[in-house]
Amino acid sequence: MMRPADFSLDSRDGGASLFLTGDWSLARLGDVPDRLDAVGSSVTRVDLSSIDRIDTVGAWIVHKFARDRDARVEGIAEDTQHLFEQVQAADQPVAMGRKPLSPVARILDEIGAATATAGRTLLGLLGFMGATVLSLGAVIRHPKRFRFNATVQRFEAVGVTALGIIGLMSFLIGVVIAQQGAVQLRQFGAEVFTINLIGRITLRELGVLMTAIMVAGRSGSAFAAQIGTMKLTEEIDAMRTIGVSPMEALVLPRVLSTIIMMPLLGFYASIVAIIGGGLLCWVSLDIPPVTYIQRLREVVPITDLYVGLIKAPVFGAIIAMAGCFQGMLVENDAEQVGLRTTSAVVQAIFLVIVLDAFFAVFFERIGWI
Known part of the structure; x- marks a missing residue:
């Protein structure tokens, strides 16, 4: 002993x-x-x-x-x-806090930290897009792994149940565009050109853009919250354990459904906005519906419709991937679900607007103006 x-x-x-x-x-x-x-x-x-x-x-x-x-x-x-x-x-002394910084240094420090975080997030999103493409390739090679029912359910969540709010929003936007355009053009005696303004701006820009913003706030946030909650409750880890790919089971149906539904929702929003603008032109400018429609056919080129339909699926892919990506980043804290949901909406809207600016320059360069 x-x-x-x-x-x-x-x-x-x-x-x-x-x-x-x-x-x-x-x-x-x-x-x-x-x-x-x-x-x-x-x-x-x-x-x-x-x-x-x-x-x-x-x-x-x-x-x-x-x-x-x-x-x-x-x-x-x-x-x-x-x-x-x-x-x-x-036994070494522990620093109780950072040395106070001057206001300028603190602002620069925060800007640098935000820039570094944005860079890491963008890099992670690019990697997530690559993983989504790889999952799509695996499903194409093995069609039996495609989850048709899950995709159809997302059709309803993204598209059908959004028709009411998107229709109301688009109708009011059409009314506002017509009213503001008429007020300004009346100064030059050119109220008739309000029809040009309504037709071109709704089909080419606002119809798809406002729909994308609404889908980002409605469906993108839902994707982030759903996947984040599953990540928090370890359901995604359980899926991996039993050999089910979360990318194929959760992400791919959401991305595909949003890509498919966005052109339909964008076209629907544009038509409703045109109807709202036409109603105000009829009531306020005494332009009958027949004249309104005939004038639209004359002044709105078919390329404006093509522009909107080309942008819509790209916006849909960005919104769905941003939502799913932020949901996958939730870790060990219920508060993270709310934070990541907010980040998903902000990131999706920001990227949609950036891409919209890129498309505007691109289509102008190729002559679709």
Whole structure:
């Protein structure tokens, strides 16, 4: 049986040495800590070469004694050297906060942190897009793995149940465009050109753009919340365990359904906006519906419709991928679901507007104006 912890003092050469013996573990320390506190400050050396065993508590007591008396510790066995290093590292002072920055430095620091976060997020989103394309390729090679029922259910969630709110929004936008356009054009006696404004801006830009913003706020946020909750409850980990790919089972149906539904919703929104604008022209400008429709056919080129239909599926893919990507980033905290849902909406709307600006320049360059 190991001896209990003990020590002895040896005062020679003008300095006292403390020799430790026995088992310096918590169970065998006894009253040694109190006895050590009573030792004077003349100790310059602590010798551990004769101890039988030492644990973290014993190492801390020895370290504290040597630190308070500015003594050196000798005779540490090779297998306990790491223990003493860890105890010494834990005794270092901890910084309680960052050094205050000047207002300019703080603003620059926040801008830099936001830029770095945006770069990492964009890089992650590009990787997620690549994973989605790979999953689509795997489904094309193995059609039986395609989840048709899940995709059809998303058709209803993204498209059918959104018809009411998108129709109301588009109708009111058409009314507002017609009213504001008529007020401005009346100054030049050119109220008839209100029809040009309504037809071109709704088919080419606002119909698809406002639909994308509405789908991002409605469906993109839902995708992020659904997948984030599944990630939080470890359902996605369970799917991987049983050999089901979350990309094929969760992400791909949502992405495909949004890509397919966006052109339909965009066209529907444009038509409803044109109807709203036509109703105001009929009531306010005394332009009958037949004249309104005939004028639309004359002034709105078919390329405006093509532009809207080309942009819509791209916007749909961006919205769905942003929502699913942010949902996959949820980790170990219910608050993360709300934060990632907000990030999904903001990211989707931002990317949609950036892409819309790119498309505007691109179609102008190829002559579709």
